Amino acid sequence: MTEAPALPVEWRPRTTRLVAYATAGAIIVAMIVLAVFVAPQFTIVDRVLMVVFGLGLAWILHMLGRCRVGADESGLTIVNAFRTRRLEWPEVVDVTMTVGDPWPRLDLSDGTALGVMGIQGAEKKLAARQVTELAALLKTRAEAPDPT
Incomplete structure (x- = not known):
């Protein structure tokens, strides 16, 4: 039997956190680049909503990573x-x-x-x-x- 660890102790996943935060960062950067370089027929509102969508996805990934x-x-x-x-x-x-x-x-x-x-x-x-x-x-x- 393993000996109980000293308290307080905290357990966190490693890979899940790494993947979640790396993906969130990539999504935010990609959405910002997309909003800047998207075709001219997209309005400023469309571009802002692209970034907001990326931030929403990043928030969901943060919730999984925490x-x-x-x-x-x-x-x-x-x-x-x-x-x-x-x-x-x-x-x-x-x-x-x-x-x-x-x-x-x-x-x-x-x-x-x-x-x-x-x-x-x-x-x-x-x-x-x-x-x-x-x-x-x-x-x-x-x-x-x-x-x-």
Whole structure:
């Protein structure tokens, strides 16, 4: 069993962030270049809307790139693409991630589950290490110890 990491700790995907922000930057630059060099029949409003469209796409990519999981003494903060959720340690029962899953799933004490986009399954070794560390924290921070 892996030893639980020292708190506070934060897990973020590497590749997803790199791709999201690089693509966002490329889209913004491309839309600005397009707006400057587009055919003369396009008005200034059309050109501004091209840039605004690029900024909108960049914002969506930023929302995907900002995903993370933070753990501190009182619980977990799950930042997914469009929602942030704060959970106390007793609320989290287990973390599971099987081969092929896009991200792990937290099983909660109320019977629901929560996807954790801040750990990306595509980064196989990194994701496995992060899930193992999170599971170790859950084991040490659980409300009641295992009866083994």
